[in-house]
Amino acid sequence: MNRIQKFFTQIKGLLVHRFFQVLLFIILGLFAYGLMFSNVKPERVQVELFKPAEQTIRSTKTVEDTYKTEQEKEEISKQVADVYSLKKEYAKNKVDLISSIFDSAIEVNKETDPDEDHKEDKKEPVKTDAQKVSILKEKLTDEVNKNIEESVFLALVQADEDELKIAKDSTITAVNNVMSSRIAASDVENAKKKVVEELGYMSISGDMKKASTSLARTAIIQNVFFDKDKTEEQRRKAVESVEPIRILQGQIIVEENQLVDRDVYRQLELAGFLNTESTIYPYIGLLLFIFLTFAAFYYYFYYSISKKDNKYNQLLIFSLVFILSMATMKTVSILADLKNSNLEYIFPGAMAAMLIKILLNDKLAVAMIILLGSYGTIIFNGDTPGNLDFSMGLYIIFGGLTAIIILSRPNFKSKVLVAGLLLALINMAFVFSLIFIMDSHYTRMEYLYYAAAAIGSGVGSAVLTMGLLPFFEAGFGILSSIKLIELANPNHPLLRRILIEAPGTYHHSVMVANLAESACEAIGSNGLLARVGSYYHDIGKTKRPHFFIENQMNEENPHDRLQPETSRDIIIAHAVDGGEMLRSHKFPKEIVDIAEQHHGTTLLKFFYHKAKKQDESTLEAAYRYPGPRAIMKEVAVIGIADSVEAAVRSMKHPTPEKIEELVSFIIQDRISDGQFDECDITMRELSIVKHSLCESLNGIFHSRIEYPEPDKLGQKVKE
Structure with missing residues (x-):
């Protein structure tokens, strides 16, 4: 037994005790916390109003820009036109009024003009036109009398019944036609002219026609009025339809050397870059996230694996592969930030899945790659606190699951390099699918760069797996398929x-x-x-x-x-x-x-x-x-x-x-x-x-x- 085996045998001896098992998970959690600490640490920037920004600043979270949202609401509210409602009852009221006037005139004529056959029997003298007008006015209200000219009353009492009926029908029809349309205050005069035009074709005497025209003009009034309640309702709906204007996570607030005006300064303040008060929520969130993931793994290792020797072997191998993968991930992310490029796509994430698949089993390989993908969303956030690079997390998980599936095929465990080449092609296709889904536009050289990074990830995963397998086999005495x-x-x-x-x-x-x-x-x-x-x-x-x-x-x-x-x-x-x-x-x-x-x-x-x-x-x-x-x-x-x-x-x-x-x-x-x-x-x-x-x-x-x-x-x- 070589020194490596002795060393790991001693560690396995310690893991028999529950205390050292928990301690190992605590060490792994602290290791992960230390690597991701800088990725969640709130960023403070030095900016001054009306001076150029020293760096490009992206929002670390999604926040609502309340000022711009209110501005947008005010603008939308102003664009809503006033609502005017048509009072349909006005037309009916005026038609009824005209009808009542003509009916009253007909009644007066009947009362004051007895039939020819009975004129000699009447002792009362015949009423004069003035008397008839007076009787007609008594039948109407003072308000109506006030708005009608004397010549109209005179024409009404002088006309016979047939002529009054013809005038009544024509006037009512004309008033109803005109009043049925919308008449605003500015359109009243045009509406009166229209009703006069319609009555111009009546076949009655001149005085009666003038009287009908005068009554019709009097009946034409404004029937469209400003509806305050409906206007307010429309404006409220328009304001509610306005989507809040947000500063999105990852959105560039200010470019390097761009002047920081009041609007940019306000956005920086909203995004928390000007807040001098420190917050512990990101640290608590990261700690809780790590605790949940490792608590799940502890439960699996403690309760799901029955063979003790196998349990400790699996626990140590899992821990070593995790530490190695996380260290590699952090190194790649730092290099990507230094070179300001998407170098992260070269990260050999499938290496961990391949090693766990070959050395242990499929379940732990899937769990490992999901864990790395989750942590990758934080580590590959470009050192912008609050950001989560979900596309990179998907890339790691997809690549790892693909590697597990490839190695599940017969004889592929002995052809890790071939599996790596196949994985490289699939990685490249997946990267391009992400680029096309996000509708990103790059130059030909940038596309070649992405393709090379994806191929490097697949081949690198296979090469590292082949290189590391002998060390794990020697250290743990594992009999691998290879x-x-x-x-x-x-x-x-x-x-x-x-x-x-x-x-x-x-x-x-x-x-x-x-x-x-x-x-x-x-x-x-x-x-x-x-x-x-x-x-x-x-x-x-x-x-x-x-x-x-x-x-x-x-x-x-x-x-x-x-x-x-x-x-x-x-x-x-x-x-x-x-x-x-x-x-x-x-x-x-x-x-x-x-x-x-x-x-x-x-x-x-x-x-x-x-x-x-x-x-x-x-x-x-x-x-x-x-x-x-x-x-x-x-x-x-x-x-x-x-x-x-x-x-x-x-x-x-x-x-x-x-x-x-x-x-x-x-x-x-x-x-x-x-x-x-x-x-x-x-x-x-x-x-x-x-x-x-x-x-x-x-x-x-x-x-x-x-x-x-x-x-x-x-x-x-x-x-």
Whole structure:
């Protein structure tokens, strides 16, 4: 064990205590707080009224410009025209008045002019026109009488009934037509002229026509009046429709060297740049944000991960990747600010997702990239407090999730650089999508710059991942997919040794690898680990290859001449020898465990029964493998596949029914023997393993066509 492993082992020893777990999260939170402190610290600027600004100042928050909003409301209110309402009842009132005047005149004429047939019977003298006028006025009100000329009354009492009716109808029609339209105060005279024009076509006597015209002119009045309530309502609605004028977050208030006039000075004051009073709200907000994120992660690590050793490994790896990524993020943001460019797009955000995906699991990789994306919105805010660069946060999250998806494809874990190149293209497309959505306009060189930054991010993430993986693997003793693929190389010295010294064992190991990989993938375990472990599970047989039946090519079995105790020791030794050989070659612990545990504490039944025949006092425990029994699911599956492959290969005529019966027997025998008592494999998973093994074995040992012998075949051809 190297120094790095010792160091991290010591730290893991401390993390057993809850106090140090909490302390680690506090340290991570303080680290993040320190990096983002400058990004939320309220900015104070030195500006003077009517002097040029020394720097370009952007608003750090969105605030309402109340002064300009009120100005806009006043302007809109002034633009609302006065509302005038039409009094429709005025037309009806005037029509009724004209009708009443004519009706009164007709009544007076009837009362004062008896029928010709009864004139001689009347004792009263005939009324004069003056008397008739007086009677007519009595029927009307003083206000009406005051507005009507004497000549009109005289014409009314002198006219006969038919003429009065004709004049009445014509006058009412003309007044109603004119009064039905809108008549403002300035339009009254024109309306009177219009009614006179309409009455000019009446076919009545001149005096009566003049009287009707005079009455009609008197009836025409203003019928449109200013409506204060409606005008106020319209103005209120117009004012309410005015959107508040805001100084938007990130908006440039004043450019460098621009004169700070009163309007700019007022906006700076509204945005808080001239406020000399310090505020602690940004610091509290950042602290609360960090607390919430790390509290969620603490809950996950403490309650969701059951295996303690795995928990501490994951916690340390997660912490180191987080610190490394945050430090890189802050460095890139500082360089971007110094060069005043969008250098932040080169940040290799997907590196963290790739490392966590390869070293740990998908869940933590997704959580890590979401955390970095959230913090990235603050760190990449251009050192403008209050700003949150959501586009950069989206870029980091999208790139990280894309990397996780790419690495989820088969064999992509061994091709991190290829994944990085693919990620670079996707990053570039995403950056351009953001640019086009925001409708930003750049020069051709700027577009090339963005493309280069996106490509650099993708490739850089892959290169850094490949460079950092060996350090994490060495420090934590992690068996990554890349390491497994390296061990699966047929040119590996130990594999070549098996092939040369024990070819039968090599073939057996390859068969077991195929069976175990399919079964492990079926239950969601690490199929690649099962395959590579199977390659090396019988490496111990290379010390005495000819004592194992698969390597005895037409040779006498040496065990026929040996005592059961000696044979037992040779057979059992291959598991122990295998573990020692793998340790001496610095193999990962998981592969060593597979070599030592794949037989568990099973019984060497053949030699036990042979010894039992020789000595009835032989103990069963003396003929069992030393173990330990399987702890990982992969070891349990490999142990089953190892026994099944050897047993099926020894069958003369395997059929699907016989294979299924044999597999069921071997699994049930191991369950009864307690070989899975220390492994968390379930009965349902064992059922899936059985089904997978049967499918694979049926494909390998399928029935073949029996071809006729050569001489019989020739005879058939001749026929």
